[in-house]
Amino acid sequence: xxxxxxxxxxxxxxxxxxxxxxxxxxxxxxxxxxxxxxxxxxxxxxxxxxxxxxxxxxxxxxxxxxxxxxxxxxxxxxxxxxxxxxxxxxxxxxxxxxxxxxxxxxxxxxxxxxxxxxxxxxxxxxxxxxxxxx
Numbered sequence: 001x002x003x004x005x006x007x008x009x010x011x012x013x014x015x016x017x018x019x020x021x022x023x024x025x026x027x028x029x030x031x032x033x034x035x036x037x038x039x040x041x042x043x044x045x046x047x048x049x050x051x052x053x054x055x056x057x058x059x060x061x062x063x064x065x066x067x068x069x070x071x072x073x074x075x076x077x078x079x080x081x082x083x084x085x086x087x088x089x090x091x092x093x094x095x096x097x098x099x100x101x102x103x104x105x106x107x108x109x110x111x112x113x114x115x116x117x118x119x120x121x122x123x124x125x126x127x128x129x130x131x132x133x134x
Contacts, residue, residue, distance in 0.1 A: 008103075017102055019064050022071070023057035026109075029097035030060070030073045033089045035081035037117035040074040069104045074112040079119070087111040 008015040030036060039059030059074040071094055077086055091109040098106050 017064070017104070019062050020057060022062045022064060022069055022098055022102065022104070023060040025097050025101055026060045026062065026071050026073060026094045027057050029093040030075060030090050033086060033093055035078050035086040036090070037076045037078045040076050040112075040114035064104070067105055068107050069098060069102075070108045070110075071098070071106060072110045072112065074114050076115045076117050077113050079116050083113060087113070 027039060031038065041058050061072040063070045073090060073094065075090070077083060090111050094109045095106040098104060
């Protein structure tokens, strides 16, 4: 990860964008895609750590130059989704969001799927179970 890159000089000063800003933009653009369970913080004891949607920049790494950025996102995908389709949507959404908000050209967006999230089984309501046992 780079430090704050000098992005543009104007008549009255310079505009600088911190890599952390791009990480947050990429994280938000990633979790907007349906089928993403959350960001992944990597593997802890062989199990992918689900960061959810609060720590958006934790599952993102960026390299920022003066005019370009490269992004890596690590996610946990919801079970039942087509991984290549979700990954492609993430790539498009991250690229579009960063370029629109910062003016940087995104040269690559790498998507790393660390795990699959299974929704917990729904509990049977007590009323329903009583009706079945009449």
